[in-house]
Amino acid sequence: MKLSADLAAFAARLGHGFSTPDLLTRAVTHSSISSPTRGDNQRLEFLGDRVLGLVMAEALLAADLKASEGRLAPRFNALVRKETCADVAREIGLGEVLKLGRSEMMSGGRRKEALLGDAMEAVIAAVYLDAGFEAARDLVLRLWGRRIALVETDARDPKTALQEWAQARAMPPPVYDELGRSGPDHQPVFTVEARLENGEAERAEAGTKRAAEQAAARALLARMEKRT
Missing domain, CATH: 1.10.1520.10 (Ribonuclease III domain)
Known part of the structure; x- marks a missing residue:
């Protein structure tokens, strides 16, 4: 055929x-x-x-x-x-x-x-x-x-990497809040905020909640590592 x-x-x-x-x-x-x-x-x-x-x-x-x-x-x-x-x-x-x-x-x-x-x-x-x-x-x-x-030398999941960064500084694990969901049911867009105990936070949007959490964690970790 x-x-x-x-x-x-x-x-x-x-x-x-x-x-x-x-x-x-x-x-x-x-x-x-x-x-x-x-x-x-x-x-x-x-x-x-x-x-x-x-x-x-x-x-x-x-x-x-x-x-x-x-x-x-x-x-x-x-x-x-x-x-x-x-x-x-x-x-x-x-x-x-x-x-x-x-x-x-x-x-x-x-x-x-x-x-x-x-x-x-x-x-x-x-x-x-x-x-x-x-x-x-x-x-x-x-x-x-x-x-x-x-592929990065350290290619860990961004959420895992951010949690380890926080724990190394005696902080509790980061918190993830779903701030909103938009778009049709078949193509949703999730907005999620990743937040550390010290008040630092980043937001991200993605087609799945998990992907939005990862993107927010990646952005927050990058900012914190750059600052330190």
Whole structure:
């Protein structure tokens, strides 16, 4: 079976010609539209997560021959977490070719972080099954390239980093307050404030409450570290 025009264009953006086109079709098919004759991408997502992890572990070890496990682990987590996979998916227009059920489509499924991240992992698995590990590794390194190069020496979750900064100065953990929510239900925007006991605070907006908390924590930590 040949790829549809939109999937063929997407495969071209990936830079991979599929010998088994059905793999790519399954990788972009969400469970909301699956049927006994149409498989979804859940099993591929499971496999792709492991392939991505191996590629990143190899890349980080090769990039820093002296780093300890304790320093490598946060970098690894930053590169394989769902948010990063979703960011890569957005860059290559994966949301545009997702096959979704009506309810998911109406609720903004093409922009949902979890759906995009899962589908990105499924696409990695599709390339792996179609052409082997080297092809999948080449794909991941190409799509994640600048992220691997720019990953911070300390790539901890911003909320964790801010909490550790506060604890090192005998402060209680920072507090996060949801100040508002705007936009339609399928595309909300959350406004969150991160605040330290000393009164210092930063606000941020994002499409999920968690992402807004992280952005506020990152901004507050950057300001406090710059000041000290």
